Each structure stands twice: as C-alpha cells, then as structure tokens.
Amino acid sequence: MPNHKRTTLALAAALAGPIVVVGASAAYAEVVDVNYQCVTPIGPKGAVSPIDIKSVRSGDGYKLTMSFQKGVSSSPVELGKGAMNPSAVIELGGAETGKVQVSGPANAEAIPANTPIKISDLSGTYTPKKSGKVTFTAGV
Numbered sequence: 694m695p696n697h698k699r700t701t702l703a704l705a706a707a708l709a710g711p712i713v714v715v716g717a718s719a720a721y722a723e724v725v726d727v728n729y730q731c732v733t734p735i736g737p738k739g740a741v742s743p744i745d746i747k748s749v750r751s752g753d754g755y756k757l758t759m760s761f762q763k764g765v766s767s768s769p770v771e772l773g774k775g776a777m778n779p780s781a782v783i784e785l786g787g788a789e790t791g792k793v794q795v796s797g798p799a800n801a802e803a804i805p806a807n808t809p810i811k812i813s814d815l816s817g818t819y820t821p822k823k824s825g826k827v828t829f830t831a832g833v
C-alpha cells in the first residue's frame with residue numbers, strides 16, 4: 694500500500710495516562726484524558742481523548758486492551774479502507790518497568806472527510822516477570 698494511504702497512530706501521554714494496577718486482587722482502572730499525536734499523510738494531527746486500559750488474565754499473562762472512549766479528531770480528506778493502522782505503547786510501572794506494544798485492526802470501512810475518527814480497541818499481551826503491583830500507563 695502506498696505510504697500516503699497509511700496513517701500511523703502514535704500515542705503520547707501528555708497527562709498521566711490511564712492506570713491499571715495488577716496484583717493478587719482484581720485490576721483497578723481509571724479513565725483519564727490522554728493527549729495523543731497522529732502522523733498522517735497530510736501532516737501531524739493531535740487530539741485529547743479519554744482512554745481506558747483494561748487487563749484480563751489469560752494463562753500466565755494478561756491481555757491488555759486500550760480503549761478510546763470517544764471519536765477524536767477528523768481528517769479533511771476521506772481515509773480509505775485500511776488507511777489507518779492504530780498502534781501504541783503501554784508503559785509499565787510499579788513492580789516492573791518496560792513497555793507493552795498494543796495494536797488494533799486497520800479501519801474496515803472508509804472514513805468520510807470531516808467525520809470524527811473512532812479508533813478501534815488496541816490490544817497486546819503482558820506476562821509478569823516479578824510479583825507485586827504493576828501499573829499500566831498510555832505511552833509513546
């Protein structure tokens with residue numbers, strides 16, 4: 694696919710991103726506003742969206758899901774089917790440090806010009822290496 698038809702989403706937390714604490718008990722999450730930046734064929738774009746990060750135990754690890762709570766910035770031109778390929782990083786804190794890559798599917802349908810863009814859920818897997826409470830924060 695030509696480069697001008699691809700949109701890469703990079704999330705940058707300007708404020709503290711959503712935090713999920715994983716420990717022996719159920720995970721605790723707080724939805725917070727995150728300022729993120731997109732690199733698009735028409736130049737850099739940014740917006741603020743409430744983002745939630747959830748963790749669900751899956752075998753020895755956790756499936757992490759980052760969800761945008763509302764449609765965000767719009768494009769002045771139509772984004773064709775498959776033009777947007779969302780991805781982000783979730784930063785680990787607390788008992789562990791590091792990053793977890795999360796990604797989501799490309800847009801299944803064209804997104805009309807000047808329409809708020811709803812970013813699909815992004816997911817990835819986190820496997821604990823240490824015991825203790827671990828936090829997840831939307832990162833770059």
